[in-house]
Amino acid sequence: MTTHKDKIPFEAITREQVRDYAEASGDHNPIHLDPEFAKKAGLPDVIAHGMLSMGLAGLALEKWGYSMERLRHFESKFKEKVFIGDELFAEHLDEASVKLSDTKQIKVSWHLIKADATEVLTAEALFDL
């Protein structure tokens, strides 16, 4: 079953936002914070934390009206690095009822894409009904 949900835009990723996420998460890996380190690793600049992208994907679920209190499973596959200045969008792909043993759940599929439609991550979540 496909249920229409609006595409959700997020503000362009900034260095300050990546620093804020490092503070919140405790992940101070230099590949996210130190441009020189990133360049030595073969990247043009620092990259945003994958979990920042995943967190934005989680925020989209809430904006689409899903109850995070009922969230039971959340998974994602990372497809592309996110750089400073990238604009991200969450796009709802599918929603379906599933039955696991005696429990009925809703399975939601969506993805996070850049402005040029490059897929950043794909995600699936299960919610209790």
Next chain:
Amino acid sequence: MKDFEKLSLPLQSEKKQVSLDEKRVASFEKAFRSNSKSIPPTIGIFALGNMFELLNQFEIDWTKLLHISQSFDYHQKLPIPCNLQVQTSLIRYRHRNSQHWLSFESKIKTCEKQELLISAKSSIIIMDPSGE
């Protein structure tokens, strides 16, 4: 680099403690540029620190990361505030086509009662520049 293939798995990280309180939830809210008060589903990020420490311990260059997938299962609502205990295990290692293939499992529990709140799985592929 040490030889993962000779390791006896699972290989466990140390147990780490993390405090989760209103201040930390607010810092996630700020980072996501959101006014959502719900705890982010990615709160299991705390498990990742352990994962990278295991990689560093065995001298794998994680900057050569090619692929990562993550999943979280939520067993109970996170109480706020709470002290969490996080432990990660390397459960599987393969080396093929000049790549390290690693699978990790993490458990996030309450420190006091040892109640399982979140279990996480991570699969990562890292290029081995030695070409071995």
